Every structure is written in structure tokens, then in C-alpha cells.
Amino acid sequence: xxVRGRITFRDLGAGAWMLEAEDGRRYQLEDVQGELLRExxxxxxxxxxxxxxxxxxxxxxxxxxxxxxxx
Amino acid sequence: xxxxxxxxxFLCASVLxxxxxxxxxxxxxxxxxxxxxxxxxxxxxxxxxTSAEVLAQRAAEWGIALRFNSLxxxxxxxxxxxxxxxxxxxxxxxxxxxxxxxAEPLFTYQAQGWTPNDPDYPKQWNLRLIGMPDAWxxxxxxxxxxxxxxxxxxxxxxxxxxxxxxxxxxRFAPGYDFVHDTDHPNDDNGHGTHVAGTIAQATNNAEGxxxxxxxxxxxxxxxxDASGTGTSADIADGIxxxxxxxxxxxxxxxxxxxxxxxxxxxxxxxxxxxxxVVAAAGNHGDGTVAYPAAYAGAVGVGAVGPDGMRAPYSxxxxxxxxxxxxxxxxxxxxxxxxxxxxxxxxxGTPVYxxxxxxxxxxxxxxxxxxxxxxxxxxxxxxxxxxxxxxxxGPGGWTRERGHGLLDAAGALRALGAITPRIDWQPLAxxxxxxxxxxxxxxxxxxxxxxxNVLLDPKLLVPLLxxxxxxxxxxxxxxxxxxxxxxxxxGLSLPVPDWERIVFGRGxxxxxxxxxxxxxxxxxxxxxxxxxxxxxxxxxxxxxxxxLAYAAWTRAPGLSWLPFHFLALPxxxxxxxxxxxxxxxxxxxxxKA
Numbered sequence: 105x106x107v108r109g110r111i112t113f114r115d116l117g118a119g120a121w122m123l124e125a126e127d128g129r130r131y132q133l134e135d136v137q138g139e140l141l142r143e144x145x146x147x148x149x150x151x152x153x154x155x156x157x158x159x160x161x162x163x164x165x166x167x168x169x170x171x172x173x174x175x
Numbered sequence: 176x177x178x179x180x181x182x183x184x185f186l187c188a189s190v191l192x193x194x195x196x197x198x199x200x201x202x203x204x205x206x207x208x209x210x211x212x213x214x215x216x217x218x219x220x221x222x223x224x225t226s227a228e229v230l231a232q233r234a235a236e237w238g239i240a241l242r243f244n245s246l247x248x249x250x251x252x253x254x255x256x257x258x259x260x261x262x263x264x265x266x267x268x269x270x271x272x273x274x275x276x277x278a279e280p281l282f283t284y285q286a287q288g289w290t291p292n293d294p295d296y297p298k299q300w301n302l303r304l305i306g307m308p309d310a311w312x313x314x315x316x317x318x319x320x321x322x323x324x325x326x327x328x329x330x331x332x333x334x335x336x337x338x339x340x341x342x343x344x345x346r347f348a349p350g351y352d353f354v355h356d357t358d359h360p361n362d363d364n365g366h367g368t369h370v371a372g373t374i375a376q377a378t379n380n381a382e383g384x385x386x387x388x389x390x391x392x393x394x395x396x397x398x399x400d401a402s403g404t405g406t407s408a409d410i411a412d413g414i415x416x417x418x419x420x421x422x423x424x425x426x427x428x429x430x431x432x433x434x435x436x437x438x439x440x441x442x443x444x445x446x447x448x449x450x451x452v453v454a455a456a457g458n459h460g461d462g463t464v465a466y467p468a469a470y471a472g473a474v475g476v477g478a479v480g481p482d483g484m485r486a487p488y489s490x491x492x493x494x495x496x497x498x499x500x501x502x503x504x505x506x507x508x509x510x511x512x513x514x515x516x517x518x519x520x521x522x523g524t525p526v527y528x529x530x531x532x533x534x535x536x537x538x539x540x541x542x543x544x545x546x547x548x549x550x551x552x553x554x555x556x557x558x559x560x561x562x563x564x565x566x567x568g569p570g571g572w573t574r575e576r577g578h579g580l581l582d583a584a585g586a587l588r589a590l591g592a593i594t595p596r597i598d599w600q601p602l603a604x605x606x607x608x609x610x611x612x613x614x615x616x617x618x619x620x621x622x623x624x625x626x627n628v629l630l631d632p633k634l635l636v637p638l639l640x641x642x643x644x645x646x647x648x649x650x651x652x653x654x655x656x657x658x659x660x661x662x663x664x665g666l667s668l669p670v671p672d673w674e675r676i677v678f679g680r681g682x683x684x685x686x687x688x689x690x691x692x693x694x695x696x697x698x699x700x701x702x703x704x705x706x707x708x709x710x711x712x713x714x715x716x717x718x719x720x721x722l723a724y725a726a727w728t729r730a731p732g733l734s735w736l737p738f739h740f741l742a743l744p745x746x747x748x749x750x751x752x753x754x755x756x757x758x759x760x761x762x763x764x765x766k767a
Contacts, residue, residue: 115504116458116488117428117534118326118366118403119519130459134404155433158410160326160366160403160534162430162457162465163488 105152107131107167108175111145117160123149123167130164136172146175215259216281217266218244221252221274229274230254237268250482255281288312288584291379295527298513299384300481301373301500305539307387310583316388316545320348321374321424322417323538324410325367326403327352327360328395329517329525336361339368339525341383341515342393345375350395351416353409360397365516367395369530370428372514373538374545383515383527387542387583391549394422399429407435410467414441418448423548426541427454427473428534430465439470446472451548451555453541455533457490462574464494474544474559475577478502478536481510483580489533495577496559497566501536504529511535543583547590557590564589591664601642601669604727605720612758622763633706634713641670641717670714671721686733686745689725691752694718698756708760715757722750 109125111133121141123131133141133149134157140147150171157166219241221230227243234241239256259265262280269278288308290296329339330347336359352360362368375393376386398413399405410429417425425445442452456477457465468475478489478501485491486503502511511529518524540562547558563572565586568579610625622628629635639645649667665676674688694715701711726746733742 114458116532117530118364120403134402156407156431156435157433158399158405158407158429158431158466160364160399160429160532162455162490162533163459165432166404 105150107149109147109149111141111143111147113143114161114163116163120159120161120163122161122163123147131167132159132161132164133172134166134168136169138172140172140174148173148175213281215257215262217256217259217262217269218279218281219254219256219269219275220277221254222276223250223252225252225274233269233272233274237265239265252276291385292381293376293378293383293385294381295384295513298509301502301512301539302385302387304479304481304483304500305543305581306584307385310387310543310546310587313584313587314388314546314550316375316391316542316549318390318392319388319424319545319548320392320394320420320422321388321426321541321545322350322394322396322413322422323367323371323374323426323428324396324398324413324417325362325370325426325428326364326399326401327362327367327397328371328393329362329368329522330371330393330395331359331361333359333361335523336363337517337523337525339515339517341372341377341380341525341527342368342375344377344380345389346392348392348394348421350397351413352397353413353416354397354400354405360395361522362395362397362517363401363522364399364403365519365528366403366428366530366534367397367399369512369514369516369528370426370534370538371395372516373512373535374426374542376514384513386514387539388545388549391424391542391545394420403429405429407431407433407438411435411437411441414438414445414452418445418450423450424541424544425450425452426538427452427467428532428537430455430457430468430533432459432465434466438467439472442467442470442472446555449554451541451544451558453537453544455537456492456495458488458532458534459490460488461490462492464490464492469494474540474562476533476537476540476581477577478531478533479580485575486531488531489536491575491577493574495574497540497562497577497581498579499536499539499581501533502529502531504531539581543581543586546583547586550587550590552590561586561590597643597646598669599643601717601721601724602639603720604724605638605642605716608719608723608754608757609716612754612761615758616762620762620764622761628761631709633709634716637710637713638717641714642720644669644672669717669721671718671725684725684733689722689733689746690749691715691718691722691756694753694756698760701760712757712760715753715760719750719753719757722746722753726750 107125109123114122121133151169154166154168241254241256244253244255266278289311350360375389375391378385378389396413396417398409445452452473454468454473456468456475464475475494475496477498478486479498480486480503504511508529511531512535513529518526544558552558563578565582566579567582646667652663671688674685697714698711701708
């Protein structure tokens with residue numbers, strides 16, 4: 105799947121980078137690093153939701169990232 | 176009063192204890208503000224929502240410096256002023272102001288309960304919010320195994336990992352790392368160590384911060400990787416493994432949004448095996464509870480901030496069971512939960528860190544569950560009922576607050592009320608000892624058959640009171656008077672436990688009370704006073720049964736004994752002395 109949205113850090117549990125998608129959904133980004141992970145960055149993410157994943161952050165479904173690029 | 180009459184009173188009281196009680200509505204007893212004043216300081220309660228500007232304006236008018244008392248000051252309007260020259264004159268002026276609801280001299284309150292000496296304990300608003308000082312008077316969670324299914328725990332110094340200093344002295348059960356499949360569930364994230372700290376940080380060690388059940392045994396079970404993420408397979412495995420290795424409380428500060436039959440079955444398995452499963456409601460802030468908290472067998476925990484209101488991130492809904500402090504850092508780190516852990520990305524570096532989340536709320540409930548098991552709860556059902564009955568709030572369950580805000584002291588008191596602990600086994604042990612004694616006596620000296628001896632009220636009542644307790648007293652008190660005071664609670668217990676009247680609950684038993692000393696003292700007057708002998712014999716028999724049963728169940732540790740292994744021989748030898756004493760007192764002698 106391909107999602108467009110805004111990067112934000114949630115300081116919850118162990119803390120994680122999240123994607124606030126344009127449709128209002130929130131995803132916890134996994135398998136990703138790089139300089140696009142900064143507060144407010146507008147991005148396009150390609151990847152798959154891992155419905156079985158369990159995390160300490162619990163602020164939205166885990167999105168395993170294949171590609172991340174600036175919007 | 177004759178001893179036979181005493182029996183009648185005892186029996187009447189039992190019958191009365193079984194009937195109903197009138198209701199009671201509590202009203203405040205008002206009076207003049209009084210107490211030990213702190214010189215030169217006043218406290219003002221402004222109307223809720225009074226702004227900082229109005230506060231500054233009034234302060235200028237009154238010629239004093241005013242500041243909000245705490246983080247929640249801007250909401251609840253409580254402010255204090257220092258260095259006031261004429262307190263009474265100032266109070267009179269303050270009370271004329273329309274924004275002021277109340278103004279009075281600042282009083283000191285004697286801290287109720289027990290306060291640990293950890294230097295940063297004053298920053299742990301969360302522990303006071305759930306009534307820990309009172310709860311610590313009752314239980315420290317001794318010996319209960321609490322499994323922390325998380326990113327691991329910084330429990331051993333090995334390779335790049337360390338045991339952090341504020342976990343020194345805490346007992347650990349062997350754990351497992353399901354992520355790397357090793358026997359060393361070290362923490363490579365920091366989350367698991369933080370969570371473990373809330374449950375059982377080293378407490379009263381003059382270092383760092385405190386934890387709730389610091390005499391519990393922690394079992395680190397690593398099911399989440401260094402980024403804090405895990406799979407349903409590892410979590411299900413971890414749950415089953417922990418329960419099979421003796422865990423009574425499972426802390427799951429984790430969650431996801433996909434239903435998993437495998438995890439639901441594991442949760443049901445754990446509860447079936449007698450463990451309480453506590454899980455985080457989730458941090459997505461809406462009305463659906465995350466898994467595994469949403470499974471029927473789990474206790475789902477939402478989070479509150481320092482003001483006791485549900486934190487904005489906390490989930491709520493149909494499967495929410497309790498709220499507990501999870502922190503709210505919108506006003507800074509002091510609104511979070513402070514525990515010792517390791518630095519992010521540096522598993523060898525101990526730090527104190529403030530976290531927030533339902534992850535942080537969950538271990539508060541797990542810690543209190545451990546206190547409840549240590550205080551005598553036998554099943555997960557008993558623990559959950561006590562947690563819910565003791566929770567503070569308007570009462571009743573709601574989707575927004577579950578059963579209310581966790582209250583450790585309330586839960587422990589509720590446990591006593593739910594399960595008035597009448598333990599009959601020591602009486603059975605006493606009767607068995609009596610039978611052995613009668614068999615050991617030559618028929619010429621036997622005082623009669625076992626039933627004859629037992630049914631003599633002069634022997635039966637002292638026997639009951641010393642082995643089972645004068646339990647009727649507590650039942651009557653709770654029915655007609657209210658919550659029984661400590662003295663009544665103490666007197667309701669078997670005589671050896673009356674030490675709690677002197678030394679308080681939750682500590683180790685006192686070896687002089689758990690000994691033949693009291694039966695020996697009672698037996699002294701019986702030397703010359705023949706008709707008192709059955710009473711002394713009843714007490715000696717009761718003690719023999721009680722001490723033998725305590726030894727049999729390996730029940731209490733004994734204070735003041737330097738080594739744990741001495742407790743058992745102490746109990747057995749004193750049970751023997753009590754039994755021999757009973758034998759001497761029971762021997763039938765011809766009248767002189």
C-alpha cells in the first residue's frame with residue numbers, strides 16, 4: 105500500500121515515529137530510518153500493515169516500510 | 176462471667192453476625208481549621224479556572240508572592256504564599272475577594288503510612304495517587320513472581336548489559352528471551368526495565384526511586400525486540416512459559432490492533448492456571464481497547480495523569496477494567512512516570528527516565544496484584560474483585576473509567592472484606608494433635624474420649640480463639656459498625672497473630688508470638704487452679720495446631736531470626752512444646 109502523510113514522533117511507551125496519513129489514520133512506522141524521520145516531514149510511504157505486530161507504543165497499526173520518500 | 180456463659184455469648188454473636196445491617200451516608204464533620212500551623216504561610220483555594228493573571232493581580236494587591244501549589248494548580252486553583260507577616264489580617268482580606276473559595280493557614284499533616292527513603296520518591300506522584308504509603312503498611316508483595324513480558328530487563332551484568340543499581344537486591348526468577356532464543360532476557364530498549372521498576376524498584380535503599388511490590392520476585396521474559404515490537408507467536412509462548420514457571424502476575428505493557436486466537440488462548444490458559452494477566456489498554460486515545468487487554472481473561476488498564484483524569488492518549492471502552500497512573504508529559508517530564516532504566520541505544524548506561532503511556536499504568540496494577548497475592552488472595556478472581564472493589568471513583572463500571580482509579584490500600588482493605596480469612600486448617604491440626612495425645616495417655620489418666628474433651632466449652636472456646644481466631648468479632652463489626660479498626664482486625668485473628676496489634680500487618684511474624692511462650696504463661700496459674708486447666712490446655716492445643724500448620728505450609732518468615740532456614744525448626748519445636756504442655760494439662764489426676 106502507498107500512504108501519504110506527515111511524520112510525527114509519539115513519546116509513548118518506548119516512543120516511535122508515526123505517520124499521520126491524510127485520511128486521518130495513524131500508523132507506527134517500522135523497519136525505517138533516515139533523515140526523513142523528523143517532526144512534520146511530509147512523506148509518501150510504501151509498505152504493508154503488519155496486523156499481528158504488538159508494540160509498546162500502541163498508538164496505531166504497525167506499517168512495515170519498504171520505501172519512504174519526500175512528498 | 177463463667178466460661179460456659181462465654182460460650183453462649185460466642186454462639187449468640189455468631190448468629191447475630193449473619194443478619195443484616197443498616198445503610199450509612201457519610202457527611203463531613205466540619206470545624207474550625209486547626210492543626211500544626213506552618214508559620215508565615217497560607218493556602219488559598221481560588222475558583223477553578225482562575226487564570227495566572229488574576230492570581231498575579233491579587234498577589235500584587237495583597238502585597239505577597241503567590242504561586243500555584245502544584246502542577247494541577249491552574250485547574251484546581253490551589254495556591255500558597257510564603258513569608259506572610261500577619262497571617263490573620265491577610266486571611267481576612269483574602270476571604271473578601273470573590274475569586275477566593277477558601278483561605279486558611281497552611282497546616283502540616285503527619286504523613287500517614289510508610290514513606291521510603293529513596294531520594295526521588297517525592298517526585299513519584301503516581302505512587303501517592305494510588306495510596307502506596309498506606310498499602311506498604313500491609314504488604315510488600317513478598318515472594319510473588321511477577322513476569323514482565325517486554326523488551327527484557329536490565330537484571331544482569333553481562334557483555335554490553337548491566338544490572339542497573341536501583342534493581343540491586345531485588346529477587347529475580349530465571350527468565351527467557353523469546354526474540355533471540357536465549358536464557359538471558361537482557362533489555363536492549365529500556366521500556367521493559369522501566370516497567371519492571373514500577374513493579375519492584377529497589378525501595379528504601381536511599382537511592383533513586385521506589386517501586387510498588389519491592390519484595391516480589393521479577394521474571395524477565397523478553398518478547399519484544401530492540402525497537403519494542405514483537406510477534407503474536409512470541410507473546411503467546413511467553414505467556415505460557417511464564418505461567419508454567421511459576422508466575423502469578425503477568426505484566427503485558429504492550430498491545431496491537433489485530434485479534435489473535437493464539438494469544439487469547441494463552442491468556443485463558445494463564446488465568447486457568449491461577450495467574451492474573453494485566454495488559455495496557457492502548458495509546459491511540461479512542462474508544463476501542465487494544466489486544467491483549469481486550470481479551471476476556473485480561474485486566475485492561477488505561478492511564479491517568481497527575482490530576483487523576485484519564486490521559487488524552489489513553490484508550491477506553493467496553494473492555495477497560497481500571498485506570499492507573501500512566502503520566503501526562505504535556506507540562507513536562509515531571510508529569511510522567513519516573514523509574515530507573517537504561518539509556519536508549521546504550522544498554523550499559525543506567526539512567527532515570529520519565530515515560531508516559533498505558534504501558535506505564537499497567538505495572539501499577541501488576542504491582543498491586545502482587546501485593547494482594549502476598550496478602551492472602553488465592554485466585555485471579557479474588558485479586559480482580561479486590562482491585563475493582565477498592566478502586567476509587569464514583570463507583571460502578573463505566574466505559575470511560577472502567578471500575579475507577581487503582582487504589583492499592585483500598586484493594587488490600589477490600590481483599591480483607593471480600594474474603595474474611597477464616598482458616599480452619601489449624602483447628603484440624605489441633606484436633607489431630609489432641610487425638611495423638613489421648614492415644615499416648617494410659618487410659619487411667621485419660622480425661623475422657625476425644626469428643627468429651629472437645630465439647631467441653633472451657634477447652635473449645637480457647638482452642639478456637641488460639642487456632643482460628645475470634646473471627647466473629649470482625650464480622651459483627653463490619654456488619655454494624657463499619658470498617659473494623661486495626662485493633663478489632665487483630666483480635667479477630669488467631670492468638671499467635673495478635674502480634675499484628677503491636678507490630679502492624681504485612682511484616683514477618685514475631686518469633687515470640689509464634690512460640691510456646693503464651694501457652695506456657697497461661698499454664699502458670701493452672702498449676703494451682705485445677706478448673707482453669709482445660710482453658711490452658713485449649714490454648715496450648717490451639718498453639719500446637721497453629722504452629723504445626725504454619726510449619727507445614729512453610730507459611731511465614733519470622734522476623735529477628737537471622738537465617739530463613741531457622742524458621743521451620745523454630746515452629747516445629749515450639750509446636751512440640753505446646754503439644755507436650757497440653758498433654759500435661761489434660762492428664763486426669765485424682766483429687767487431692
